[in-house]
Amino acid sequence: MFSVVQIILLLIVWVVVTLASSWMILLPYGTNVLLGWLVGLVLGDPVTGLVVGGTMELMGIGMNPLGGSVVPDYATGTFVGAAFAIATGQGLEVGTAIGIPVATLCVELTVAIRLINSFFLHRSMAASEKGNFKAMQYWAWGGLLPQIVIGTLPIFLVLTLGSGVVESIVNAIPEWLNNGFTAASGVLPAVGLAILLICLPLKNNFMWVILGYLLYAYLGMPVLGVAILAFVIAWVVYINNSKPQAATVSTTSSEGGIEDDE
Secondary structure (H helix, E strand, O other): OOOHHHHHHHHHHHHHHHHHHHHOOOOOOOHHHHHHHHHHHHHOOHHHHHHHHHHHHHHOOOOOOOOOOOOOOHHHHHHHHHHHHHHHOOOHHHHHHHHHHHHHHHHHHHHHHHHHHHHHHHHHHHHHHOOOHHHHHHHHHHOHHHHHHHHHHHHHHHHHHOOHHHHHHHHHOOHHHHHHHHHHHHHHHHHHHHHHHHHOOOOOOHHHHHHHHHHHHOOOOOHHHHHHHHHHHHHHHHHHHHHHHHHHHHHHHHHHHHHHHO
16 A cells, blocks of 8 residues: 555654654644645645644644643544545545544553653663763653654554554453553543642642632533633733833833933
8 A cells, every 4th residue: 555665754754753843842733734744745645634634633632741641642643544544545534534543542652652761761860960961861862762663663553554453453452451551541640730730839829720620620611711711810910910010110210311311
């Protein structure tokens, strides 16, 4: 279905985008659209690639893996789905039919990647504590290897063996291993949320956290609505806190002008 040259080019595109996503903060936003388009360029149908990428982007538009949370890997799903949508000539229907199972399978691969990455992270921290910053950088960059190798594996298998390999892999996973990954993916969001809360100035703003919880849990407001309300409140607080500073700057400038005139 895919030629050797096409498979090599697609794998190169995947590795480059994966590395760029680690270097550029804004690249992960809209990655599915970009991947779909790049796959389309390689296979000669960028329009279909954009359609599949845009559809998959909409599926995960509100699902960000913040902290230690794990969500379906729609980037991998987009990559594989767009490739098969173009190769079969059946468009979006085939793209989503194949892409969604791939994205779901990669949830468990994401957990495995993060577990392996913790080894590189601890080695990097140990080197930092010893003042060996060159080794710290090597270990930090080495943390990309599991993401590239393990993340490329399902793409390589699907492109070389066909879409049926995805279902075979899913069915071959032992129940105990699947339960373990499920438990880990359930714990990681709580750990990630705890890490995020540590970084937030909750001592003077805990009342807003309670308000958001009440709006969501007891009043049934959607998460998007809570987020928009939080943005409005944060903006109002920011403006009110900035007024005294603006007044002080204005007064200082006025005094300086009088002295200059004298």
